[in-house]
Amino acid sequence: MDGSSIKMRVQDLSAYYGKSRAIEHIQLDIPERKVVAVMGPSGCGKSTLVRCLNRIHETAPKARVEGTVLLDGEDLYALDATLVRRRVGMVFQKPNPFATMSIYNNVSAAPRFGGHYSRDEMDRIVVRSLKQAALWDEVRERVDAPATSLSGGQQQRLCIARALAAQPEVLLMDEPCSALDPLATAKIEQLISELKQEYTVVIVTHNMQQAARVSDYSAFLYLGKLIEFGPTEEVFERPKDHLTEAYITGRFG
């Protein structure tokens, strides 16, 4: 894999909601500081897959996981879940800023969990995170305004800033643009290509153009199984599996 090291290794991973199996026997290597797109039709398990990568899947009722996920070679499921979630951040499909908090307090939420920072240190973290999320210029005058006063696209970038403030190593994005207009989508995509300088990014998308634009590697899931995984160019230009080909040429999905 062009010499970069493996950040996360998914080994024989299956996940369940009660008796129904959402993904089965997934095998996947996520290279460091790359963008990996996970695509597939609705209900194929792509969200479930990323939700296993920060152990948020298991917080759902009756949810269960089999197999292993390694983060820098360590078994994710042997570590403390809250620590895992600090190292592996997440941005959700619908922007979900803390509705009762200001912009500032949203971004400072993660450092405040467990940690104690002086006002100065906190200011630095908040400003840096907002800048990384390309939101600072739009909110610098009103960081104490309610987070819900922002537009949908701004709220989503706020959620990215909030995730970055935890100083994660990996950032999971579960269809981060599906609730946004094209302009806001373009901003987030631009942001993703900047983020990979520092972070490993896994993005779930059902938008193939988006996967082609932002990702270095692409995974195609169908009915809970990993059908194909490889460098994005190859997956799109020379798909090995006829299902992948059918999907990316728009014949189903």
Add this chain to the structure above:
Amino acid sequence: MPMGSGANPFPSSSPSRPRRPARWGNRIFAFLTGAGAVILVGIVLALFVFLYLGAKQSIDTFGFRFFTISIWNPFPYNVYGIVPFLAGTLITSSVALFVAVPLSLGAAIFLTQQAPRWMRGPVAQLIELLAAIPSIIYGFWALIVLVPIMRYDIEPKLYTYLGWTGLFSGTPIGLDVLTASLVLAVMVIPTITAISRDAMAAVPISQKEAALSLGATNWEVTRRSVIPYARTGIFAGIVLGLGRALGETMAVTLVIGNSNHVPKSLFSQGQTIASGIANQFLEASSPLELSALIEAGLVLLVIALAINVGARVILGRLQTGRGVGQE
């Protein structure tokens, strides 16, 4: 019409449109529902008028001093001030909330965040059942079970260890302000628990996952995400509980000791507005005492309404602060 144009853009609604057959039904329906609304408003107004007329003698006699006279004395003075009742009401309600709010919130948090799922529904229903128990039953239970426990076990210990605070001085006999407060606490716990449980259960999963995904512990999720989001409902629950505590009559009357004096400590016998009226109304010694009791009722009504209105104002502010409709 803000547009100021004379042309009717919707020709189909011109007067020549055929009438629909259901018109009479509509009229009758509108009349019946309207009458319901008018009658309700009328009853409330009538209540105020009745209370004011009944209290007029007392209002004329004591004026504003009704709120400063600290005795309720039919004999020999025939002088009545609301201070003893008001003190009893405020003390019992505050102590009741002081005890009930932490317990109720704890129960609501447990039921929505911690308890195993199979347990949540049944226990929540059980708690709501508690709110339906008639207050005389609580009073009975308090008199038979709680009073002896207070008298022989709890109050002597409070006296020994916390007597120095002044809150627990005097003779612990069980029939007192503290016991009344605890009965009230037991009675408002179901109300506060049920309403704050509903509010916490209504917090969107996305708000909890936001905190979880940042590495929050269960407690941090509750404290930083669930409670702030549910604060409006929690507050509403507390206010409803307070409303119930302020007006509760029967159970309090049975255990508060019925003394028309300002309580000196939580071990004093006392009287709330409601218990005072219940105790003395039928045996009022003079028309003036009767009138004073009615004025006390008017005061209770005004307090209850004020708390309700105040709560609505605060709720309105909290909701605007949250930016409802944008989430």
